[in-house]
Amino acid sequence: MKSTLQPDRMGSYAQEDVIFLLRDIGNVFLEMANEKREQLIQAGTHYSEMLPVEYHPSKTYMNLFYKTLDASANKIAIAVGVVAERIIKSRGLDNLILVSLARAGTPIGILIKRYISMNYKVDVPHYSISILRGRGFDEAAIRYILSQHPQGCLQFIDGWTGKGAITKELIHSCQKFNGHYQAQLNADLAVLADPGHCATIYGTREDFLIPSACLNSTVSGLVSRTVLNLQFMDEHDFHGAKYYKELEDIDVSNLYIDRIVACFKQVQSEIISQLQDEATSLITWAGMKSVQNIQLDFDKDNINLIKPGVGETTRVLLRRIPWKILINPQYMDELEHILLLAHEKNVIIEEYSHMSYACCGLIKEL
Template identity: 35%
Template sequence: MTNAATDLSQTLGFSGSYPAHEVRFLLNILQMQPTNIEEKEQLIQSGKKHYSSMLSAEHPPSATHLQHYDLAMQLGAARMAKEVQQLGNRLLELYAPEPIVLVSLVRAGVPLGVLLRDYLAAQVPCYHYGVSIIRDRGIDHAALDQIIRLHGAKNIVFVDGWTGKGAITRELSRSLQDYPELWDTQSGLPRLLVLSDLAGCAWLAASQDDWLIPSGVLGSIISGLISRSVLPEHAQQGTWHGCIQYHTLTEHDLSNSFIQQIRSHIQQQPEQQSCLWGNTQRQQQQQQSQQTIDWLMQHYRVEQVNHIKPSIAEATRAVLRRVPERILLKDADHPSTQLLRHFAEQQQVAIDVLGEQLGPYQAVTLIKTMPKDCS
């Protein structure tokens, strides 16, 4: 890559509350009025608006919420540091000494992407971008094409935090049909990397465990103070997707503190092993995930698969951003679901404890079916 392209990669887009070299968000910064959660749910389920055209307000975390984040760090910071290194080591085996281009899927992929960039950049040139992908709308092709023009497609790796039931992975696959150079020929999958592949559909994963990923229990304040990505209803084709910046939450921002804490664990506990995520393991996980989702749809008479939000992280986010009907837990008092149980009590949401019937998941949130709009 030319020096001019290198310089451009550092100025393209913006970096949120992260240092400029750690990530470049290829998103348009928008001004939007928040939509009430119940109103948003009604609009989504009635088909009047797509979820990606609306945002609900994000509020400062409560003291209890932060206590649960601290617990997540106590339980999982060392594990996350180890798995970041294992994922990074595998990428180095595959690509070093060539540059690596990380494309994090906004927002859940961003904290992992920042940590990976930091780890890889000590050994090879590494570039990190945050781009939008939206269910039913696809990846932001304008942003992706910009990255390919700068770096080529050979060493691009997509980054997300986890897979739940595989919806975003399938969206990525659909979006990349015309980009064969972004697919792994051995697995037949797009090059998507995650910490936990619960759905059994990622190219590379550190595990298939539903564990309390610390970056999964907070929103913008652990993701550079940006919202999830937005695609306005009348967005001009060929322009980047958008987001809003939560400047009002600056005093609560933990984005860089989180990175520093995991980085400290990495420095104290260097890891030489790398991740191997094979087709047999992936297929077994996918079968277990799909059987669980199918059973849940039948048992709870769920008509829309998108109303099932599996994994601790997805279940927790759904309680904060959607209208939950019921929370399903594998164990009644597992320490990793304390925050979810707190929200359930706070919002008076029913809990079912299902044991092994929940398959690979520790937790699932079911979204409430809203009354039909008769107007």
């Protein structure tokens, strides 16, 4: 499979950790205030045609990030080890190519690559590509990977699952690509946390805070959300993104990776014992059932305005217009950053236990 495209050098990670298959669109101004962006999204503009203004975390919020990172580093390292071992069991190591879904998948892909390197002495190629709800993955990026690795066995990686929209998007994209190019992409998504119960390969199904969900670009290699806007982009080129060089002084992307990698050796026994309690990889879409309950209880017509799980709720608070945040009372003590963000933005918090998630963000209908 031939590809003459070359990606732009992107991000604050080392090239050995990840290659972003993206086009740098730093010369175009696409940032919009959340209110304006929300109006456009709800009126039908695709979210990938514009960018949110990057959230600049307060000192209190950053202190909370460091505190969370310290408290959960071992837990994340265990989940990384478990998901890495399950990938190896499912795919083998011979032609394995890690393909993380930008942006939330990127740090997780790097951690998996580092774990495999440390434990198996194999340097697995790792790329990060764009996938967009309703538009699929970046086919130019997939063609590039297959041109570089004709025998490659691609494993797609993301940070966590919410309702499962990206899981479905990936399945659809792989089917379409396989039909068009006679390829054999496998759509089984690997995630660190699968509270949506819609991924076959996962580190845990617990809905817990992955610290990289707390921040935006400053924990994802200073790369923006991915963009596909054909007013100034070529549809046959890579999807685009910005590199926020001006945020270098507050970048914690590599600090985050190093902090988790430092825990790998000390959690080996926990990884092994979790793998021995062979969890079911049954996909039940339990998360979607919770979302349907919420839809009924809160009279929400548009399911896209319901964002379940810690990662998605954080995103609602950082870059959408929240209406209210639902918190499962049994997780109240673990959601300090959600409570802080909600307080900063005067968002109502309501206790709600009728869901399989720790919390859920409801976007305001404009």
